Amino acid sequence: MTYVLTSDEKPLTGFGALRAAVSSLDPRMRIVMTVIYAITVVALDDLRVLSGALILSMWLLAISGLPFQKTLKRMAMMDGFIIFTLILLPFTMPGTPMFSVFGFDATWEGLWRATEIALTANAVILAVMTLVGSMEPVTMGHALFALKTxxxxxxxxxxxxxxxxxxxxxxxxxxxxxxxxxxxxxxxxxxxxxxxxxxxxxxxxxxxxxxxxxxxxxxRGFSGRIVLLEEFRLTRSDVVFVSAMLLALSALIWAEVAYALA
Amino acid sequence: MPLLELSDIHFAYPGLDPVLESASMQMQPGERLSIVGPNGAGKSTLLKIIMGLLVPDTGTVHAFGKPRAEEADFHEVRRRIGFVFQDADDQLFCPTVAEDVAFGPLNLGKSKDEALAIVDQVLSRLSLMHLRDRITHKLSGGEKRLVTLATVLAMEPEVLILDEPTNALDPDNYSRLIEILNGLDQAILLVSHAPDFRAEIAPEGYRLEHRKLVRI
Missing domain, CATH: 1.10.287 (Helix Hairpins)
Known part of the structure; x- marks a missing residue:
């Protein structure tokens, strides 16, 4: 936790001229969109569609103005947590053998499943980092409060x-x-x-x-309630962003259904 | 009628030797008093008793013309006395300066807009507007000290209690603080070990020795 809050790393925003699209959007909307996005992506399982989702996340990163390398490095840190699952999965899933190590068969099914998990996880975490991670923690608290947390x-x-x-x-x-x-x-x-x-x-x-x-x-007269001051407003750019995201998500779902039927 | 009157206060922390024994003091409207005494003599304890954060074993606290004994009595006292804590980090608990300054007025039942107006007014009076949207824990020690003063002044108290306000102040912020305090019309009760600072703000007062208050 502390490393997220130490001063030099702290907010992912604040890169002067690079402060772009995402950081000016309504934080409440960003949190809600992240949740919708994550649920949608987790529900997808066609590899081609998931690649599409990852591309969509990369697009979010591109318009967010976050430093590319640093953000991708953080994403890789998350991969460190799931790497062993990914390596072991081909050996534990039953299916068509691909090759064998010390008598354990790796299967194609397992490999596809591992790829699927890796794509899903990276697409979601990248979206979380660009949409929610770029907020000051304080702003996030206020937005959560406004969302009736x-x-x-x-x-x-x-x-x-x-x-x-x-x-x-x-x-x-x-x-x-x-x-x-x-x-x-x-x-x-x-x-x-x-x-x-x-x-x-x-x-x-x-x-x-x-x-x-x-x-x-x-x-100072505290009596059990703290009032939060900040108020948020939806602007036109929020509406545009939401529409674009919903459109992209519908396209992903449509592609998933189309591939499943084909 | 004195603003504040403590009579015959006895106080001991549970299981320890008494800190105060028949300590008495008075403070008149507009008066500026300092309390001096060695470390651990009970100065902070005395201030907490005035604010109703500690209850004396015996003795009475009168504030603004009424005896104050119950927790409920002290709600009004806390509204009318502004207490600046020794450690600014204890006082600034909101994430941003504006929220922290607004905390008191909001507790007094002001609306958000009124509170924000007070924030701007107090901060500009102390020339601290540039700190308005800063994150409190990223302020420097001196900035924190001046902001704590702003958070207290936002409640428009009639008395200010300052507990070691010169801790962690550089010379610039030190002279700013003196300038600000001398521009206020509130009565001030000051606890400070710095003789120069006392001479500037409140040369008269009490000495806390042998568990009693002696006028100096």
Whole structure:
């Protein structure tokens, strides 16, 4: 989580002149469209249509103005999680043998299924990164609130956004002070105990801080509800974007049905 | 009629030695007082008692002409006294500066538009408009301090309580703070270890020693 929120990586937006189409669109619409898009793509299973979906995601990336390389690198990071499934799938699916390794047969069916999963996952994650990942976390919180997400969850998220950095700094300070007194982590009880103290101290400080924050909120008349300020408006470009996306998705579904019937 | 009056306050944290024993003080309208005393003498405890965040074992708190004992009594007190916390990170909990400044007015029942108008008015009065849409945790220490002051002034309090406001301030922001505070007409209760700062803002006041408040 922290790496998403550290300052240099933090928002995917803010590339000056490159700030383009997507970041000016209504965040609520972007979240809803991402959900619709993800559900549609997951439901597709023809490889040609899925390739089409991936191309559509690439188009989203192109108009979003996000840095190409960096975003694709992040997508590859997600692939790291599913790579083993993809490698093992040909060996575990029954079907026509392709080749065998140590007596285990790899099947064509398995290979197609693995490709299908890889295409689906990458198309969806790319769309999520361009449509939702390009938002400031704060904006996302507001948009979720506007979409009637339970208030408590939104506030939990907002508090996390606000304080994760403070906790991280506290952690870094403690780590530095340990280092300055000659602490070198190793595989021994002293290390485990010291880390235990570190985590314990962070918990204690977090609790104390939460109490001070509550006190500060009470002093400003807090009575159990936080009102969020931001208001969103659908503009013409939102409508255009939604129409284009829906059209593209209909085309994908139509192609899927056509191939299935053929 | 004094704005604030503490009489004969006793306070001890559970299981520890008493922090305050028959401590009394008074504050008149428009008066600027500072409280001095060594670390751990109970200054912050005293401020929390004034705000109703801690309940004294014995003794009474009078504020704005009424005795205040229950949590409900202190709702009005908290509206009329602005408390600036020692650590700005404790106070700025909203993601953006504008939201944080609007938090107090919204709690007072103002509408969104009114709250936003107050935000703009307070921030421009303190020449902080450039920070309006910044993310609070990315502000510098000095900026955070000035913004906490704005969040409190947005509630138009009659008294300001400042707990170590010069912590983490560079000379520029330090003189900005003095300038801002001297331009305010509120009564001020200041806790500060910095003698220069006290001399500028509130030269008179109380010393907290041996668990009592002594006028200096």
């Amino acid at each position: 339970p208030e408590r969850l939104v506030h939990l998220m907002m508090f996390t956004i606000r304080y994760i950095d403070v906790l991280r700094e506290e952690y870094m300070r403690l780590r530095t002070s340990m280092k300055l007194r000659g602490f070198r982590p190793g595989t021994n009880w002293h290390t485990y105990r010291s880390y235990g103290y570190l985590v314990g101290m962070m918990l204690v400080r977090a609790i104390e801080r939460s109490e001070r924050i509550l006190a500060a909120m009470k002093c």
